Amino acid sequence: MPSSPTRKxxxxxxxxxxxxxxVYTLFMxxxxxxxxxxxxxxxxxxxxxxxxxQNYVTLLTDPLxxxxxxxxxxxxxxxxxxxxxxxxxLGLLLAALLASGGRARSIYxxxxxxxxxxxxxxxxxxxxxxxxxxxxxxxxxxxxxSLGALFQPWLxxxxxxxxxxxxxxxxxxxxxxxxxxxxxxISIPEELSEAAYVDGASGWxxxxxxxxxxxxxxxGIVTILTFVGNFNAFDLIxxxxxxxxxxxxASDIMGTLFYRTFFGFQLQLGNPTMGTTVATLMxxxxxxxxxxxxxxxxxxxxxxxx
Amino acid sequence: xxxxLRRWAERMAPHLILLMYxxxxxxxxxxxxxxxxxxxxxxxxxxxxxxxSETFSLIGYETVFSRSSFQQYFLNSLIVTVLSLIxxxxxxxxxxxxxxxxxxxxxxxxxxxxxxxxxxxxRLGTVSLLRLMVGLGLVNTLVxxxxxxxxxxxxxxxxxxxxxxxxxxRELKEAARIDGASEYRIFWLILPLVRPAIGAIGIFTxxxxxxxxWFPLILAPGDQTATVTLGVQQFLGQFVSDxxxxxxxxxxxxxPILLLYLVFSRQMMRSITAGAxx
Numbered sequence: 001m002p003s004s005p006t007r008k009x010x011x012x013x014x015x016x017x018x019x020x021x022x023v024y025t026l027f028m029x030x031x032x033x034x035x036x037x038x039x040x041x042x043x044x045x046x047x048x049x050x051x052x053x054q055n056y057v058t059l060l061t062d063p064l065x066x067x068x069x070x071x072x073x074x075x076x077x078x079x080x081x082x083x084x085x086x087x088x089x090l091g092l093l094l095a096a097l098l099a100s101g102g103r104a105r106s107i108y109x110x111x112x113x114x115x116x117x118x119x120x121x122x123x124x125x126x127x128x129x130x131x132x133x134x135x136x137x138x139x140x141x142x143x144x145x146s147l148g149a150l151f152q153p154w155l156x157x158x159x160x161x162x163x164x165x166x167x168x169x170x171x172x173x174x175x176x177x178x179x180x181x182x183x184x185x186i187s188i189p190e191e192l193s194e195a196a197y198v199d200g201a202s203g204w205x206x207x208x209x210x211x212x213x214x215x216x217x218x219x220g221i222v223t224i225l226t227f228v229g230n231f232n233a234f235d236l237i238x239x240x241x242x243x244x245x246x247x248x249x250a251s252d253i254m255g256t257l258f259y260r261t262f263f264g265f266q267l268q269l270g271n272p273t274m275g276t277t278v279a280t281l282m283x284x285x286x287x288x289x290x291x292x293x294x295x296x297x298x299x300x301x302x303x304x305x306x
Numbered sequence: 307x308x309x310x311l312r313r314w315a316e317r318m319a320p321h322l323i324l325l326m327y328x329x330x331x332x333x334x335x336x337x338x339x340x341x342x343x344x345x346x347x348x349x350x351x352x353x354x355x356x357x358x359s360e361t362f363s364l365i366g367y368e369t370v371f372s373r374s375s376f377q378q379y380f381l382n383s384l385i386v387t388v389l390s391l392i393x394x395x396x397x398x399x400x401x402x403x404x405x406x407x408x409x410x411x412x413x414x415x416x417x418x419x420x421x422x423x424x425x426x427x428x429r430l431g432t433v434s435l436l437r438l439m440v441g442l443g444l445v446n447t448l449v450x451x452x453x454x455x456x457x458x459x460x461x462x463x464x465x466x467x468x469x470x471x472x473x474x475x476r477e478l479k480e481a482a483r484i485d486g487a488s489e490y491r492i493f494w495l496i497l498p499l500v501r502p503a504i505g506a507i508g509i510f511t512x513x514x515x516x517x518x519x520w521f522p523l524i525l526a527p528g529d530q531t532a533t534v535t536l537g538v539q540q541f542l543g544q545f546v547s548d549x550x551x552x553x554x555x556x557x558x559x560x561x562p563i564l565l566l567y568l569v570f571s572r573q574m575m576r577s578i579t580a581g582a583x584x
Contacts, residue, residue: 012489016404017416019397020460027457028423031431031438038433094327097320108324110571112331117567119517119535122559125542125552126334135549137337137353171331179575224425232427235519239539255429262433263524272433279430290425 032283038276048273055277069278071249072257075162079253080230082166083173088222090170091177092215096207098178099185109182116175124239127168131155155240158250165251169236173229177222184218185211217303224293231286234259254282335560342366342553349549366554373545375529376558379537386448386533387515390455394511395504397456398463403493405464406471407479417468423461428454429520439525446528454521459511470503471496502573509574516563534559 042051059065094112098105115123130137131154139151154164193206201209234255237245243265245252260268262275340356341349348361355361370376405417428435435454436445444450474496482492497504522536532540538559545551567574 010408013404013408013410015490016400016493020401020464021416021420023393023397023453023456024420024423024460027435027438027453028428028431028461029419031428031434032426034434034437035431094324097324100320102321104321106572106575108328109575110568111328112324113571114564114567115331115335117513117563118335118560119519119538119563121517121519121535121539122556125538125556126338129338129552130334135350135353140353228425228427232429234429238519258430258432272437276433279433283426283430286426286430 035276035279036283038273039280041273043271043273055274056281059274059277059281065274068249068252068257069281072245072252072254075251076231076233076253078162079166079169079233080227082163083170083226083230084223086167087170087174088177088219088226091174091222092181094174094178095181095185098182109179112178113175115172118172120169120172120235121239123168123172124236127171128155128240131164156247158247161241161247161251165237165240168240169233172236176225180218180222181215184215188214214304216301217298220293220297220301223297224289227289227293228286231255231282231289254278254285258282338553339557339560342550342557346550349553363550364554366548366550366552367558369545369548369551370541370555370558373551374537374541374555375532376534376537376541376555378530379532379534380562382448382531383516383533383535386451386455387512390452390459390515391508391512393452393456394459394463395508398460398507399467399497399500399504400493401460402464402467402471403496406468407492421461421465423458424465428458432520432524436524444525446526446531448526448531450525451521451531451533454525455515455518459515463507463511466507467500467503470500474499505570505573509570513563513567534562 038048039055040050040052041048042054059069098109129135133139133151133153139148142148142151152160154160188211192210196206196210231254233253237251237253237256238259241251241256243256243260243263245256245260258275258278259265261278262270262272264270337353341353343357343363344361345363345365348355348357348363352361357363401420405413405420439445439450442450444453478499479492479496482495487495516533517535518533519535519539522531522533523539526532527536529537538555541555542552545555
């Protein structure tokens with residue numbers, strides 16, 4: 001904790017704190033607060049007038065706006081669900097395999113993390129090419145294992161576009177839960193599993209009964225990072241499906257809705273204050289996730305230090 | 307099953323699964339890179355083969371360099387990333403030093419205020435940020451991007467650095483104070499001691515800045531200020547049917563970040579591991 005107590009606010013303290021605080025306040029805190037304020041204003045051309053909660057009412061109930069908002073929210077939860085059901089268990093599996101030892105593990109770890117460091121734009125285009133029927137890579141590979149009949153233009157169909165995009169995102173970001181679970185796993189002392197092994201426990205039992213409970217704090221961190229990342233996602237869907245997040249808004253999530261609303265896209269005119277209303281609702285969703293994590297999960301789960 | 311065979315199978319199973327996943331993780335990237343060096347016919351005719359003397363072609367790269375300002379995009383990305391990073395690390399370290407070293411009234415409050423931005427994405431303030439940049443006359447400049455990436459990167463940098471600075475032995479600082487060193491001088495003495503943390507934060511801060519699409523798209527969409535990510539996104543939009551150019555531009559955009567990652571991955575992984583164990 002801080003050591004030398006000081007009575008007044010000394011000059012050097014100001015020098016140390018001022019630059020970071022100033023830039024952070026001006027370019028992060030101020031825009032966020034100003035966005036909150038603007039969400040209570042109606043857009044009249046270039047000027048705005050105070051409108052109370054009108055934007056929120058329009059967004060949540062107007063027959064033109066509401067389907068887009070609720071659709072994007074629903075899609076965003078599907079996007080999140082796919083990450084929770086596929087990305088995080090897969091990350092845990094890979095981490096457990098990496099932690100099981102072997103000299104090659106640092107090579108595996110480095111290579112498996114590679115897609116995660118690439119830009120989402122690049123990943124989006126790579127998968128668009130791989131899944132493109134014109135090039136026929138995905139189709140050809142499925143045919144090679146006699147599953148050619150399964151191939152469909154997944155990215156183009158209303159029923160499969162969102163899940164396909166979610167899986168592309170999973171493919172890219174599985175490295176993050178993998179690394180977090182891996183570091184948590186290798187910090188568990190060997191003696192714990194050795195003692196259980198001597199008592200006759202199987203590897204499976206050791207993992208689920210001894211190691212997994214110790215991983216619960218990491219499960220929480222991974223979940224909240226996934227939640228915040230998913231409800232802030234935009235790049236992948238914009239890259240592959242454009243601002244309209246087609247087909248028929250089937251892959252529209254909060255990020256693309258936000259972009260389209262304030263910036264406009266093709267025929268839709270931009271409406272900045274309505275955009276801030278979408279942003280404020282995203283803010284509330286993310287904030288409630290963070291608060292739930294901080295005040296419910298973190299208080300219930302014990303963290304053990306070794 | 308004989309005992310030794312079973313043991314062997316148990317030992318090999320993790321490798322098998324990891325290798326299979328590795329194939330899934332790297333094959334798409336590999337396919338893009340090898341095909342970027344081939345003729346159009348070979349891309350479609352034999353996509354899985356390495357380029358040979360007959361199929362080798364650099365036509366895609368020629369198109370990219372003649373039709374887009376790729377060199378300019380690289381330079382823009384480099385300027386934005388490096389300058390943001392330097393300012394984040396330096397001003398972040400200064401703020402972290404103040405928070406970890408001095409017990410001033412409001413210390414906890416300032417810490418909380420600065421860490422608020424770790425979880426709340428700055429993207430949500432985009433509408434006002436754009437207005438602010440318009441007001442400052444900074445739209446379509448790299449300065450707009452740099453300022454905003456600094457604000458984005460600072461919260462986490464300050465949070466992690468102040469944790470590391472608290473671990474620096476107090477005797478060291480007290481000894482320097484007794485010798486008459488100023489507080490600024492003590493800060494300079496502490497800085498090299500938290501070098502591992504600075505390295506780790508550097509990499510974690512840099513990758514999202516380099517890869518970002520959102521802010522270049524909104525704050526600096528002009529061709530003169532486009533970063534690699536935005537430049538590639540727009541180039542690919544125009545040349546979507548020129549497969550050679552598409553594959554070449556994807557490869558060009560991937561190479562620098564992958565090289566950087568492979569060079570620094572050991573330090574990066576080590577610092578995550580160290581952080582987790584602490």
